Amino acid sequence: MVLCFPSASTCPKGCTCQRSESPPHGLNVTCSLSRLKEIPPDVPPETQLLQLDRNHISLVPDRIFHGLRMLRRLNLSHNAVETLGEGAFVGLEGSLEVLDLSHNRITSVHKEAFARLKARVVVDNNPWHCDCALQQALGGMAHNHEAATHVLCRSSELRDQEGQPFLAVDADLCNLAKRTTDYAMLVTMFGWFAMVISYVVYYVRQNQEDARRHLEYLKSLPSKPKKPDEPEDISTVV
Numbered sequence: 001m002v003l004c005f006p007s008a009s010t011c012p013k014g015c016t017c018q019r020s021e022s023p024p025h026g027l028n029v030t031c032s033l034s035r036l037k038e039i040p041p042d043v044p045p046e047t048q049l050l051q052l053d054r055n056h057i058s059l060v061p062d063r064i065f066h067g068l069r070m071l072r073r074l075n076l077s078h079n080a081v082e083t084l085g086e087g088a089f090v091g092l093e094g095s096l097e098v099l100d101l102s103h104n105r106i107t108s109v110h111k112e113a114f115a116r117l118k119a120r121v122v123v124d125n126n127p128w129h130c131d132c133a134l135q136q137a138l139g140g141m142a143h144n145h146e147a148a149t150h151v152l153c154r155s156s157e158l159r160d161q162e163g164q165p166f167l168a169v170d171a172d173l174c175n176l177a178k179r180t181t182d183y184a185m186l187v188t189m190f191g192w193f194a195m196v197i198s199y200v201v202y203y204v205r206q207n208q209e210d211a212r213r214h215l216e217y218l219k220s221l222p223s224k225p226k227k228p229d230e231p232e233d234i235s236t237v238v
Contacts, residue, residue, distance in 0.1 A: 012040035020048060026070045031055065039064050046070055053100070054078040062087030071095055077122070078103045086110040089117055101126070107154070111136035118142045124150030130166055131157050132174035138166070 010027075011017035014034035017027050026048030031040065036055040041064070043050060048070045057079040065071065071092055081104040088110075089096070096119040106126040111133045114121055120143045128134060130153035138148045151166035161169050 010044045012042050015040065017044065024048070024070065026072075032075075043068060049073045051075045052079070056080055058082060058105075060084055060088040063090045065089060066091035068092065069095060073098045075100045076104070077101065080105050082106060084109040084113045086112045088113055092119070093117060098122070108133060109137045112140070113137050115140040121147050122150070123147050124152075126151075127154035128152065128166070129155045130161060130169055130173065134166070135169075135173045 011029065012031065014036060015029050015031035017029050020026050020028055026046045027044050028049040028051075029043060029047045030051040032051045033054045036052065036057055039052060039057060039060065043065075045067045047068055050068070050071060050073070053075045054077075057076065058081060060076070060081055062085050065074070068091060072095055074092070074096060077100045081101065083106065084101075089099070092099075093116040096117060099117065099119045100122045102122045103125045106123070107129045108131070114137055121141055128151050130151075134151075138144050138151065141147050148166050153161050153164055153166055153169065156162050156164075156169065157173050158169065158171060
């Protein structure tokens with residue numbers, strides 16, 4: 001009876017908990033359709049199945065599952081998750097077998113979000129932005145090809161890849177980002193160089209104009225009158 005009906009105090013609010021009949025007799029915790037806005041912080045450590053689907057969860061805090069060393073299946077589908085940090089699934093590396101993140105609002109993930117997981121990750125039906133970080137994250141998955149098959153690029157670093165399957169992106173998006181940065185730096189340097197040249201040209205022209213005005217001023221001055229005792233030029237004597 002104890003195995004089938006655990007104490008109600010061990011079960012998160014809005015969820016139901018049932019002891020598994022098969023070894024290692026962990027808990028199956030179901031929080032589906034519970035209008036949850038965040039992941040319960042008090043999930044029992046002996047949980048082996050956690051159903052958090054069809055709620056309003058928008059954030060997966062770092063290390064939120066850290067104490068769930070027995071967790072095998074985690075269902076976060078049909079929520080409002082938008083991004084995943086580096087430590088979102090820390091603690092589940094050795095136990096997790098299936099992670100369902102389908103039907104969320106995920107556009108981006110940290111490149112190390114799935115790096116140490118051995119689980120099969122379901123990521124379809126999300127508005128992915130295909131960039132370097134996503135390419136690295138999918139490359140670090142244990143079942144990366146299966147996951148990448150279901151990724152559709154809602155937006156992309158390459159405009160012609162928008163709306164296309166991720167596997168259709170035949171480019172190294174990380175090098176693309178580096179080239180874009182290098183190009184931006186080159187444009188900036190060219191802009192500064194052009195500005196310096198413009199200033200030098202302006203400075204030279206301004207000095208030329210000042211010199212011209214000074215010369216005209218000198219020409220406009222009256223000639224120096226001759227002294228009375230100054231002899232006349234021989235050429236003027238008749």
